[in-house]
Amino acid sequence: MRRVHTMLQLPKKVEIIEVGPRDGLQNEKNFVPTDVKKEFISALKDAGLKELELTSFVSPKWVPQMGDAAEIVADCLDSTSRNIVLAPNKKGIERVYMTDCKAVAVFVGVSNSFNQKNINKTTAESLSEVLPLISELKAKDYFVRACISTAFYCPYEGKVEEDDVLALCGEFVKVGVDELSVADTIGMAAPHESYSLFSKLKDAFPDVLMTAHFHDTRKLALANILAALQAGVTRFDTSAGGLGGCPFAPGAAGNAATEDVVYLLHRMGIGTGVDLGELLKAVEVIRPHISRPIESTYFRLNSVSV
Numbered sequence: 001m002r003r004v005h006t007m008l009q010l011p012k013k014v015e016i017i018e019v020g021p022r023d024g025l026q027n028e029k030n031f032v033p034t035d036v037k038k039e040f041i042s043a044l045k046d047a048g049l050k051e052l053e054l055t056s057f058v059s060p061k062w063v064p065q066m067g068d069a070a071e072i073v074a075d076c077l078d079s080t081s082r083n084i085v086l087a088p089n090k091k092g093i094e095r096v097y098m099t100d101c102k103a104v105a106v107f108v109g110v111s112n113s114f115n116q117k118n119i120n121k122t123t124a125e126s127l128s129e130v131l132p133l134i135s136e137l138k139a140k141d142y143f144v145r146a147c148i149s150t151a152f153y154c155p156y157e158g159k160v161e162e163d164d165v166l167a168l169c170g171e172f173v174k175v176g177v178d179e180l181s182v183a184d185t186i187g188m189a190a191p192h193e194s195y196s197l198f199s200k201l202k203d204a205f206p207d208v209l210m211t212a213h214f215h216d217t218r219k220l221a222l223a224n225i226l227a228a229l230q231a232g233v234t235r236f237d238t239s240a241g242g243l244g245g246c247p248f249a250p251g252a253a254g255n256a257a258t259e260d261v262v263y264l265l266h267r268m269g270i271g272t273g274v275d276l277g278e279l280l281k282a283v284e285v286i287r288p289h290i291s292r293p294i295e296s297t298y299f300r301l302n303s304v305s306v
């Protein structure tokens with residue numbers, strides 16, 4: 001086989017969006033005390049993370065773990081970070097309006113079956129509810145991010161078509177979202193699929209922030225991140241400790257671990273602004289309150305407690 005001589009094309013700097021307090025905790029059955037969540041968020045900020053998903057304004061009947069969203073937001077906003085909260089519908093956005101939070105993430109699945117399980121609506125029904133809400137948020141000068149679930153595979157329908165992902169993203173771009181966070185919800189994408197989809201997304205939507213969100217079910221998240229970097233993506237959602245998973249996506253494991261991603265990026269000379277030593281302290285804050293061991297390689301090799 002012919003050897004390819006091209007050097008890796010790498011950026012100098014990457015933005016990490018820490019989703020541990022939201023994606024990382026939403027799947028935990030035992031309620032994590034609100035004060036511990038706040039301490040976790042504070043420790044993550046101390047580690048240099050500047051964009052974070054703090055919590056979700058979803059139904060507490062569906063996701064009891066996020067029942068303390070208003071309390072988290074009341075105490076965890078600051079002016080030097082982008083503090084994002086998730087909201088799935090009008091009621092969620094109304095709850096956001098009652099806070100001082102100015103960055104909102106809506107979430108919709110490309111596949112109908114997943115969207116039904118996650119939000120109790122078809123994808124089209126969700127869109128007709130959230131698109132006008134996004135226009136309203138933009139008119140009020142909010143930062144809006146659209147999280148696109150099941151962009152590669154659906155746990156119920158299997159492979160998802162790239163054209164369907166591009167079409168759905170286009171709907172959000174039309175109403176002026178600032179960011180698209182495109183997700184491999186069940187951690188099934190392979191690097192060639194990551195490269196292909198993110199290349200097309202970057203070409204189609206050059207003016208929005210493009211973020212990749214990989215779950216690490218099959219241990220391909222780092223490979224998928226490297227492939228997305230090659231496609232020009234410079235923003236990644238990650239979760240400290242590799243926590244995470246969606247309660248309505250059977251088989252989904254945690255997100256790519258922030259510490260493993262940051263380690264990889266630093267080893268390649270790419271800046272993130274994250275201090276790995278401080279990040280391990282944040283993982284230590286949350287570790288005693290979660291139901292499974294921390295499986296990230298960087299934590300296993302470097303934490304003093306293991």
Ligand code: HMG
Nearest residue numbers: 057058059062088091092118119120147149150183185246
């Ligand atoms: P529903 O039962 O169809 O809602 O749930 P409804 O509109 O019929 O309302 C039923 C009750 O819920 C009413 O209260 C509403 O007021 C209340 P009642 O009259 O019975 O007392 N309600 C709410 N309460 C608080 N906050 C709200 C809200 N909305 C309605 N926002 C709903 C529909 C969307 C609410 C529900 O399905 C839900 O909360 N789903 C959220 C599921 C979730 O959090 N999933 C995980 C986040 S997404 C994710 O992880 C993927 C991501 O990481 C990317 C990836 O990896 O793919 C982002």
Ligand code: MG
Nearest residue numbers: 023183185246
């Ligand atoms: Mg997720």
